[in-house]
C-alpha cells in the first residue's frame with residue numbers, strides 16, 4: 001500500500017501528462033500481481049466498495065475528533081479524505097504492518113455496513129498519512145486526481161510495450177485485477193479470448209475536414225446524424241450497447257438489446273423515432289427527445305412506447321463471427337446492406353449515402369439541408385479498413401455552420417445575479433498536440449451561455465464533484481468532461497496563451513459520452529481562423 | 532476597535548478588565564501607561580518589536596526596542612537605524628509608567644523574542660511568532676510563567692503537525708541524488724526559513740555549494756555575521772547552468788514559477804513551508820516536492836505551550852484562532868481571540 005500511496009502522491013504533484021504516464025508505467029512494471037491490477041482499477045475509478053461511503057469516513061472521524069474541530073479542518077482542506085488522513089489519531093501500541101493493495105481490496109470487499117465501523121479503523125491504524133489518504137480514496141472510489149481510464153490504458157501499454165488499441169480491445173469484459181491482461185502483456189501469454197464475449201471495440205473516428213476538398217471517386221458521403229454514436233454487439237448469446245467512450249448503456253435501451261440476436265458488431269447512430277430527421281425507414285426525433293432517455297438506469301413502459309429508440313447503421317465490424325475490419329469500406333457496406341433485412345425493421349435502418357455529382361454539388365447539398373438535427377456530412381474513403389481511432393486521410397467529418405469544436409472543461413467560476421450560486425462560467429481547452437503522445441490541454445476560451453437550465457445544473461454538479469483545485473473563486477476540474485462549443489469566428493490573438501480568441505463561444509452540447517482525449521486540438525481551431 | 536471576548540461566557544470580561552493597562556488594538560498591542568506599542572502595523576513613537584518579519588517589524592517608528600539581531604535585520608530592510616534601542620535576551624528594560632519589558636527567545640528566526648511585560652505585579656507575554664523545534668540559527672523558545680499569554684496561531688488547526696525536519700531534509704537530498712543532471716529549486720522565505728534550510732542541510736552532511744537567488748544574499752550574510760555557519764554559498768547569477776547541475780538552489784517563494792527559473796538546469800520545484808502539509812496548497816503553487824518545514828509552532832506545540840505556560844488567560848492574535856479557541860474551551864481554559872489588522876497570513880511561511 002505504501003508504494004501505491006507514493007504513486008498517488010507523485011501523481012498529485014505532477015502536472016505534465018507525460019510524467020504522469022511514466023510514473024504509472026514504472027509502478028505497473030515494478031509491482032507484483034495482483035496488486036498492480038487493483039491499483040490500475042483504483043486509478044481509473046474501476047473499483048466500488050458498497051460498504052464505504054464518504055459519510056462512513058465522516059462518521060468515523062466525528063467519533064475521534066471534536067465535531068467543531070473536524071469541520072474547521074475539513075473546511076480548510078476542502079477534501080474529506082485528505083482531512084481524515086491528516087487527523088486520524090496515531091494508534092497506541094503495536095499494530096500490524098501496512099497491508100498490501102490486494103489485502104486491502106480483499107478486506108474492503110468483505111466489509112458490510114456494520115463491520116466497516118470496526119474493520120476500516122483497523123486498516124487505517126496500519127498506515128501513515130499518505131497511506132491513509134490512498135486507502136480512503138481507494139475505498140470511497142473517488143480518486144479524482146485527473147487520471148482518466150484512457151490515461152491508465154496508455155500507461156499500461158507504455159509499461160509493457162504493447163499497442164493501446166489492443167489494450168482497449170481486451171480491456172472491456174475483463175474485471176479487475178485484470179489478470180488475463182497482465183498475463184498477456186507482462187508475462188507473454190496468449191491474449192484474452194474475446195471471441196465469445198460481447199466486448200466493446202474501439203470506434204473508428206474522423207478528422208474534421210477543414211479547407212480541403214476530397215475527390216468523390218475515392219470518398220463516399222454520408223449524413224452525420226445528431227444522435228449518439230453507439231456500438232451494438234451480440235456474442236456468446238448476449239447483447240450489449242456501448243457508447244462512444246465504451247460505457248455499457250444496454251440497460252438504458254433494453255429494446256435495442258432485444259433487437260439483435262445474431263452475432264455481430266454494428267456501428268451506428270442511436271436515435272429516437274420521430275419526425276425531424278429523415279432516413280429510409282421513417283424518421284428520427286430531435287436530439288432533445290433522445291436526451292430524455294439518456295442516463296437512465298431503468299426505463300418505464302411509457303418511455304419505451306413514447307420515445308422508442310432505433311439505430312441508424314453506419315458500419316459492420318463483424319458479422320456472424322467474421323471480423324470485417326480489415327475489409328475496405330465498400331465491401332463492409334455491401335455486407336451490411338445484405339445483412340439488414342435480417343434485422344427487425346423498426347429498430348434498424350441504414351444511414352443513406354449522399355449522392356453528388358462532384359464536391360461542389362456536395363457542398364450545395366450540405367448547405368441546403370434543412371434539418372437542425374443533421375450535424376453535417378461524413379466523408380469516408382471507399383477503401384478504408386475499420387481502424388481504431390483517427391487515422392489521417394480515411395474518414396472526415398464535415399460539420400455545418402456555426403463553427404463547432406469539442407473542448408474539455410478545465411476551470412469554472414460562479415456566475416453573477418441569479419446564477420450566483422451556480423458554477424456557470426466555464427473555461428475550456430483543446431489539446432496542444434496528440435493527447436496520447438503527451439499533449440497538454442491549453443485554455444482556448446470561456447463560455448457563459450448556450451446551456452439549458454437542466455444542463456446548467458448538470459455542469460454545476462459536475463464542477464463540484466470533480467474539483468481538484470481551488471484558486472479563490474475559481475475551481476479547477478479534473479478535465480473529464482467534453483462539450484461542444486459553438487462560436488461565430490476565431491481570430492489570432494496575442495493576449496491569449498493559445499494565440500487564438502473565439503468570438504461568442506457558447507456551449508452547444510454537453511458530450512457526456514465523448515472521452516476527453518478525443519476533444520479537438522488547437523490546430524483544428526487554428527485552421528478555422530479566417531483573418 | 533477593541534477586542535471583544537469571543538467565548539462562552541462574559542465573566543471573562545472581568546478577568547481582562549484587571550489587565551486594563553494592556554490593550555489589544557486593531558493595529559497593535561498598546562501598553563497604556565508607557566504609551567508603547569508591540570509590533571504596531573503603523574508608525575508610532577515607541578515600538579517594541581518581537582522579530583524582523585515584515586508583518587511585525589515596520590519602519591518609521593521614533594524609537595524601536597528590539598534585540599540587536601532584529602534591529603540589524605530592520606536596518607537591512609529599511610536602510611535606517613534611527614532610534615534603535617537594542618536589548619539583549621534576559622535584560623530588563625524600564626519603560627515609562629512603571630512597566631518593565633524583557634526579551635525572551637522565541638525560537639522563530641534570528642533575533643526573535645517573546646516580550647514579557649510586568650506592571651503592578653501582573654505578567655503578560657506576547658509571543659510574536661514562535662516555534663518549539665530546535666533551530667540551528669537561533670536560541671530555543673523558553674517557557675516563562677505569566678498571567679496573560681498572547682499567542683500566535685498561524686498553524687492553529689489540528690491537521691498541522693510538522694514532521695521532524697530530518698525527514699524533510701532526507702526527502703530533499705534523496706530527490707537531489709536521484710536527479711544528478713537536474714537541480715532542486717527550494718522556495719523559502721528570505722528571512723529565517725532560507726537560512727534554517729541551509730543550516731539543516733549542512734547538519735545533514737550536505738557540504739556542496741548551495742546557490743542563492745540574489746534576493747537571498749544579504750540576509751544570509753547577516754546571519755553569518757551573527758555567527759551562523761552556512762557553508763559555501765554562491766549566487767545563481769555568477770554561474771552557468773552546467774555548474775548548477777545536481778545542486779540545491781534557494782530562492783524566494785514568489786520566484787518559483789517565474790521566468791527567473793529558466794536559467795536553472797531542469798529545476799525540480801520544492802517549497803519549504805508548513806502549508807505544504809495540505810496537498811492542494813502545494814498544487815496551487817505547482818510544487819513538485821513539498822517540504823513541510825515551518826518556523827511556527829504546529830498544533831501540538833501551540834496547545835502544549837499553553838499547557839506548560841499555564842496562564843490564567845490566553846489571547847490569540849493571528850492565524851486560525853477559532854480552532855485554538857475551541858481547544859481552550861474543551862480544556863476549560865480561558866481564551867479570547869483578538870482581531871488585529873496588518874498581520875498577514877504568512878502565505879510563504
Ligand SMILES: [Zn+2]
Nearest residue numbers: 582584639660
Ligand atoms: Zn514571523
Ligand SMILES: [Zn+2]
Nearest residue numbers: 586660874877
Ligand atoms: Zn507573524
